[in-house]
Amino acid sequence: MPDVDIQVRVNGTLRRDTVPPRLTLADYLRERCQLTGTHLGCEHGVCGACTVLLDGQAVRACLVFAVQADGAQVTTIEGIASPDGELSPVQAAFRDHHGLQCGFCTPGFVISVTAFLRDHPDPTDEQIREGLSGNLCRCTGYQGILKAVRAAADGTSAMEETG
Structure with missing residues:
Protein backbone atom coordinates (compact mmCIF):
# COMPACT_ATOMS: atom_id res chain seq x y z
CA MET A 1 0.00 0.00 0.00
CA PRO A 2 1.34 3.44 -0.82
CA ASP A 3 1.99 6.02 1.89
CA VAL A 4 -0.77 8.54 2.60
CA ASP A 5 -0.59 12.31 3.05
CA ILE A 6 -2.18 13.52 6.26
CA GLN A 7 -2.74 16.86 7.92
CA VAL A 8 -3.21 16.83 11.70
CA ARG A 9 -3.27 19.59 14.29
CA VAL A 10 -1.25 18.23 17.23
CA ASN A 11 -1.38 20.29 20.42
CA GLY A 12 -2.35 23.30 18.33
CA THR A 13 0.40 22.90 15.72
CA LEU A 14 -0.55 21.95 12.18
CA ARG A 15 1.50 19.02 10.87
CA ARG A 16 1.61 17.68 7.36
CA ASP A 17 3.18 14.26 6.91
CA THR A 18 3.24 11.26 4.64
CA VAL A 19 2.70 8.06 6.59
CA PRO A 20 2.26 4.35 6.00
CA PRO A 21 -1.44 3.42 6.20
CA ARG A 22 -0.84 1.04 9.12
CA LEU A 23 1.19 3.44 11.30
CA THR A 24 -0.66 3.83 14.59
CA LEU A 25 -1.42 7.26 15.96
CA ALA A 26 0.63 6.35 19.05
CA ASP A 27 3.70 5.56 16.95
CA TYR A 28 3.13 8.66 14.82
CA LEU A 29 3.03 10.88 17.91
CA ARG A 30 6.05 9.25 19.53
CA GLU A 31 8.27 8.77 16.46
CA ARG A 32 7.29 11.51 14.02
CA CYS A 33 6.20 14.22 16.46
CA GLN A 34 8.68 13.32 19.23
CA LEU A 35 5.85 13.49 21.79
CA THR A 36 6.90 10.64 24.04
CA GLY A 37 4.39 11.37 26.81
CA THR A 38 1.96 9.11 24.98
CA HIS A 39 3.08 5.79 26.46
CA LEU A 40 2.69 2.37 24.93
CA GLY A 41 1.77 -0.35 27.39
CA CYS A 42 -0.30 -3.24 26.13
CA GLU A 43 -0.76 -2.03 22.53
CA HIS A 44 -4.19 -3.70 22.57
CA GLY A 45 -6.30 -0.83 23.94
CA VAL A 46 -6.63 -2.36 27.39
CA CYS A 47 -4.29 -0.36 29.65
CA GLY A 48 -5.11 3.23 28.62
CA ALA A 49 -1.50 4.46 28.79
CA CYS A 50 -1.67 5.75 25.20
CA THR A 51 -4.88 7.76 25.64
CA VAL A 52 -5.04 11.06 23.73
CA LEU A 53 -7.85 13.41 22.77
CA LEU A 54 -8.93 13.08 19.14
CA ASP A 55 -11.28 15.95 18.31
CA GLY A 56 -11.95 16.16 22.04
CA GLN A 57 -12.74 12.49 22.58
CA ALA A 58 -10.49 10.24 24.65
CA VAL A 59 -9.18 7.45 22.40
CA ARG A 60 -6.55 4.75 22.62
CA ALA A 61 -3.83 5.93 20.23
CA CYS A 62 -2.59 2.36 19.81
CA LEU A 63 -5.93 1.41 18.20
CA VAL A 64 -6.19 4.37 15.83
CA PHE A 65 -4.20 4.66 12.62
CA ALA A 66 -2.52 7.99 11.96
CA VAL A 67 -4.43 8.22 8.67
CA GLN A 68 -7.68 8.14 10.66
CA ALA A 69 -6.58 11.37 12.36
CA ASP A 70 -6.30 13.19 9.03
CA GLY A 71 -8.03 16.55 9.41
CA ALA A 72 -8.44 16.10 13.16
CA GLN A 73 -7.14 17.80 16.27
CA VAL A 74 -5.05 15.68 18.62
CA THR A 75 -4.17 16.67 22.16
CA THR A 76 -1.49 14.71 23.98
CA ILE A 77 -0.32 15.05 27.56
CA GLU A 78 2.20 17.63 26.33
CA GLY A 79 -0.72 19.83 25.25
CA ILE A 80 -2.75 19.66 28.46
CA ALA A 81 -0.89 22.30 30.49
CA SER A 82 -1.34 25.96 29.58
CA PRO A 83 1.16 27.47 27.12
CA ASP A 84 3.00 29.18 29.99
CA GLY A 85 3.53 25.80 31.66
CA GLU A 86 0.90 26.11 34.39
CA LEU A 87 -0.52 22.68 35.13
CA SER A 88 -4.12 21.96 34.25
CA PRO A 89 -6.48 21.43 37.20
CA VAL A 90 -6.32 17.67 36.62
CA GLN A 91 -2.51 17.65 36.51
CA ALA A 92 -2.33 19.78 39.67
CA ALA A 93 -4.78 17.48 41.46
CA PHE A 94 -2.71 14.41 40.53
CA ARG A 95 0.36 16.15 41.93
CA ASP A 96 -1.37 17.40 45.07
CA HIS A 97 -3.12 14.13 45.90
CA HIS A 98 -0.33 11.68 45.02
CA GLY A 99 -2.25 10.29 42.07
CA LEU A 100 0.89 8.84 40.59
CA GLN A 101 3.78 6.67 41.58
CA CYS A 102 6.04 5.45 38.79
CA GLY A 103 4.22 7.78 36.37
CA PHE A 104 3.95 5.41 33.42
CA CYS A 105 0.15 5.37 33.41
CA THR A 106 -0.24 9.00 34.50
CA PRO A 107 -0.45 10.65 31.04
CA GLY A 108 -3.27 8.32 30.02
CA PHE A 109 -5.10 8.91 33.29
CA VAL A 110 -4.74 12.70 33.00
CA ILE A 111 -6.10 12.70 29.45
CA SER A 112 -8.96 10.34 30.33
CA VAL A 113 -9.88 12.33 33.45
CA THR A 114 -9.74 15.60 31.53
CA ALA A 115 -12.30 14.29 29.03
CA PHE A 116 -14.34 12.59 31.75
CA LEU A 117 -14.65 15.75 33.88
CA ARG A 118 -15.56 17.83 30.83
CA ASP A 119 -18.50 15.47 30.27
CA HIS A 120 -19.24 14.86 33.99
CA PRO A 121 -18.35 18.05 35.89
CA ASP A 122 -19.98 16.88 39.13
CA PRO A 123 -19.49 13.10 39.15
CA THR A 124 -20.48 10.67 41.85
CA ASP A 125 -17.80 8.37 43.25
CA GLU A 126 -19.38 5.51 41.29
CA GLN A 127 -19.16 7.54 38.05
CA ILE A 128 -15.50 8.32 38.80
CA ARG A 129 -14.71 4.63 39.25
CA GLU A 130 -16.54 3.82 36.03
CA GLY A 131 -14.79 6.67 34.23
CA LEU A 132 -11.40 5.35 35.31
CA SER A 133 -12.17 1.73 34.46
CA GLY A 134 -10.39 1.91 31.11
CA ASN A 135 -7.05 2.89 32.64
CA LEU A 136 -4.81 0.52 34.54
CA CYS A 137 -2.20 1.34 37.18
CA ARG A 138 0.11 -1.25 38.64
CA CYS A 139 1.61 0.93 41.38
CA GLY A 144 -4.58 8.75 45.26
CA ILE A 145 -5.98 8.73 41.74
CA LEU A 146 -9.56 8.68 43.03
CA LYS A 147 -8.77 11.54 45.44
CA ALA A 148 -7.15 13.49 42.59
CA VAL A 149 -10.20 13.10 40.36
CA ARG A 150 -12.53 14.12 43.19
CA ALA A 151 -10.33 17.17 43.95
CA ALA A 152 -10.21 18.20 40.29
CA ALA A 153 -14.00 17.85 40.07
CA ASP A 154 -14.47 19.86 43.25
CA GLY A 155 -11.86 22.45 42.31
CA THR A 156 -9.90 21.82 45.49
CA SER A 157 -6.22 21.22 46.16
CA ALA A 158 -4.27 19.62 48.96
CA MET A 159 -3.38 23.08 50.28
CA GLU A 160 -7.03 24.12 50.53
CA GLU A 161 -7.98 20.87 52.28
CA THR A 162 -5.30 21.16 54.97
CA GLY A 163 -5.52 24.95 55.35
Whole structure:
Protein backbone atom coordinates (compact mmCIF):
# COMPACT_ATOMS: atom_id res chain seq x y z
CA MET A 1 0.00 0.00 0.00
CA PRO A 2 1.34 3.44 -0.82
CA ASP A 3 1.99 6.02 1.89
CA VAL A 4 -0.77 8.54 2.60
CA ASP A 5 -0.59 12.31 3.05
CA ILE A 6 -2.18 13.52 6.26
CA GLN A 7 -2.74 16.86 7.92
CA VAL A 8 -3.21 16.83 11.70
CA ARG A 9 -3.27 19.59 14.29
CA VAL A 10 -1.25 18.23 17.23
CA ASN A 11 -1.38 20.29 20.42
CA GLY A 12 -2.35 23.30 18.33
CA THR A 13 0.40 22.90 15.72
CA LEU A 14 -0.55 21.95 12.18
CA ARG A 15 1.50 19.02 10.87
CA ARG A 16 1.61 17.68 7.36
CA ASP A 17 3.18 14.26 6.91
CA THR A 18 3.24 11.26 4.64
CA VAL A 19 2.70 8.06 6.59
CA PRO A 20 2.26 4.35 6.00
CA PRO A 21 -1.44 3.42 6.20
CA ARG A 22 -0.84 1.04 9.12
CA LEU A 23 1.19 3.44 11.30
CA THR A 24 -0.66 3.83 14.59
CA LEU A 25 -1.42 7.26 15.96
CA ALA A 26 0.63 6.35 19.05
CA ASP A 27 3.70 5.56 16.95
CA TYR A 28 3.13 8.66 14.82
CA LEU A 29 3.03 10.88 17.91
CA ARG A 30 6.05 9.25 19.53
CA GLU A 31 8.27 8.77 16.46
CA ARG A 32 7.29 11.51 14.02
CA CYS A 33 6.20 14.22 16.46
CA GLN A 34 8.68 13.32 19.23
CA LEU A 35 5.85 13.49 21.79
CA THR A 36 6.90 10.64 24.04
CA GLY A 37 4.39 11.37 26.81
CA THR A 38 1.96 9.11 24.98
CA HIS A 39 3.08 5.79 26.46
CA LEU A 40 2.69 2.37 24.93
CA GLY A 41 1.77 -0.35 27.39
CA CYS A 42 -0.30 -3.24 26.13
CA GLU A 43 -0.76 -2.03 22.53
CA HIS A 44 -4.19 -3.70 22.57
CA GLY A 45 -6.30 -0.83 23.94
CA VAL A 46 -6.63 -2.36 27.39
CA CYS A 47 -4.29 -0.36 29.65
CA GLY A 48 -5.11 3.23 28.62
CA ALA A 49 -1.50 4.46 28.79
CA CYS A 50 -1.67 5.75 25.20
CA THR A 51 -4.88 7.76 25.64
CA VAL A 52 -5.04 11.06 23.73
CA LEU A 53 -7.85 13.41 22.77
CA LEU A 54 -8.93 13.08 19.14
CA ASP A 55 -11.28 15.95 18.31
CA GLY A 56 -11.95 16.16 22.04
CA GLN A 57 -12.74 12.49 22.58
CA ALA A 58 -10.49 10.24 24.65
CA VAL A 59 -9.18 7.45 22.40
CA ARG A 60 -6.55 4.75 22.62
CA ALA A 61 -3.83 5.93 20.23
CA CYS A 62 -2.59 2.36 19.81
CA LEU A 63 -5.93 1.41 18.20
CA VAL A 64 -6.19 4.37 15.83
CA PHE A 65 -4.20 4.66 12.62
CA ALA A 66 -2.52 7.99 11.96
CA VAL A 67 -4.43 8.22 8.67
CA GLN A 68 -7.68 8.14 10.66
CA ALA A 69 -6.58 11.37 12.36
CA ASP A 70 -6.30 13.19 9.03
CA GLY A 71 -8.03 16.55 9.41
CA ALA A 72 -8.44 16.10 13.16
CA GLN A 73 -7.14 17.80 16.27
CA VAL A 74 -5.05 15.68 18.62
CA THR A 75 -4.17 16.67 22.16
CA THR A 76 -1.49 14.71 23.98
CA ILE A 77 -0.32 15.05 27.56
CA GLU A 78 2.20 17.63 26.33
CA GLY A 79 -0.72 19.83 25.25
CA ILE A 80 -2.75 19.66 28.46
CA ALA A 81 -0.89 22.30 30.49
CA SER A 82 -1.34 25.96 29.58
CA PRO A 83 1.16 27.47 27.12
CA ASP A 84 3.00 29.18 29.99
CA GLY A 85 3.53 25.80 31.66
CA GLU A 86 0.90 26.11 34.39
CA LEU A 87 -0.52 22.68 35.13
CA SER A 88 -4.12 21.96 34.25
CA PRO A 89 -6.48 21.43 37.20
CA VAL A 90 -6.32 17.67 36.62
CA GLN A 91 -2.51 17.65 36.51
CA ALA A 92 -2.33 19.78 39.67
CA ALA A 93 -4.78 17.48 41.46
CA PHE A 94 -2.71 14.41 40.53
CA ARG A 95 0.36 16.15 41.93
CA ASP A 96 -1.37 17.40 45.07
CA HIS A 97 -3.12 14.13 45.90
CA HIS A 98 -0.33 11.68 45.02
CA GLY A 99 -2.25 10.29 42.07
CA LEU A 100 0.89 8.84 40.59
CA GLN A 101 3.78 6.67 41.58
CA CYS A 102 6.04 5.45 38.79
CA GLY A 103 4.22 7.78 36.37
CA PHE A 104 3.95 5.41 33.42
CA CYS A 105 0.15 5.37 33.41
CA THR A 106 -0.24 9.00 34.50
CA PRO A 107 -0.45 10.65 31.04
CA GLY A 108 -3.27 8.32 30.02
CA PHE A 109 -5.10 8.91 33.29
CA VAL A 110 -4.74 12.70 33.00
CA ILE A 111 -6.10 12.70 29.45
CA SER A 112 -8.96 10.34 30.33
CA VAL A 113 -9.88 12.33 33.45
CA THR A 114 -9.74 15.60 31.53
CA ALA A 115 -12.30 14.29 29.03
CA PHE A 116 -14.34 12.59 31.75
CA LEU A 117 -14.65 15.75 33.88
CA ARG A 118 -15.56 17.83 30.83
CA ASP A 119 -18.50 15.47 30.27
CA HIS A 120 -19.24 14.86 33.99
CA PRO A 121 -18.35 18.05 35.89
CA ASP A 122 -19.98 16.88 39.13
CA PRO A 123 -19.49 13.10 39.15
CA THR A 124 -20.48 10.67 41.85
CA ASP A 125 -17.80 8.37 43.25
CA GLU A 126 -19.38 5.51 41.29
CA GLN A 127 -19.16 7.54 38.05
CA ILE A 128 -15.50 8.32 38.80
CA ARG A 129 -14.71 4.63 39.25
CA GLU A 130 -16.54 3.82 36.03
CA GLY A 131 -14.79 6.67 34.23
CA LEU A 132 -11.40 5.35 35.31
CA SER A 133 -12.17 1.73 34.46
CA GLY A 134 -10.39 1.91 31.11
CA ASN A 135 -7.05 2.89 32.64
CA LEU A 136 -4.81 0.52 34.54
CA CYS A 137 -2.20 1.34 37.18
CA ARG A 138 0.11 -1.25 38.64
CA CYS A 139 1.61 0.93 41.38
CA THR A 140 -0.75 3.22 43.25
CA GLY A 141 -3.68 1.15 44.45
CA TYR A 142 -5.92 3.87 42.89
CA GLN A 143 -6.74 5.71 46.14
CA GLY A 144 -4.58 8.75 45.26
CA ILE A 145 -5.98 8.73 41.74
CA LEU A 146 -9.56 8.68 43.03
CA LYS A 147 -8.77 11.54 45.44
CA ALA A 148 -7.15 13.49 42.59
CA VAL A 149 -10.20 13.10 40.36
CA ARG A 150 -12.53 14.12 43.19
CA ALA A 151 -10.33 17.17 43.95
CA ALA A 152 -10.21 18.20 40.29
CA ALA A 153 -14.00 17.85 40.07
CA ASP A 154 -14.47 19.86 43.25
CA GLY A 155 -11.86 22.45 42.31
CA THR A 156 -9.90 21.82 45.49
CA SER A 157 -6.22 21.22 46.16
CA ALA A 158 -4.27 19.62 48.96
CA MET A 159 -3.38 23.08 50.28
CA GLU A 160 -7.03 24.12 50.53
CA GLU A 161 -7.98 20.87 52.28
CA THR A 162 -5.30 21.16 54.97
CA GLY A 163 -5.52 24.95 55.35
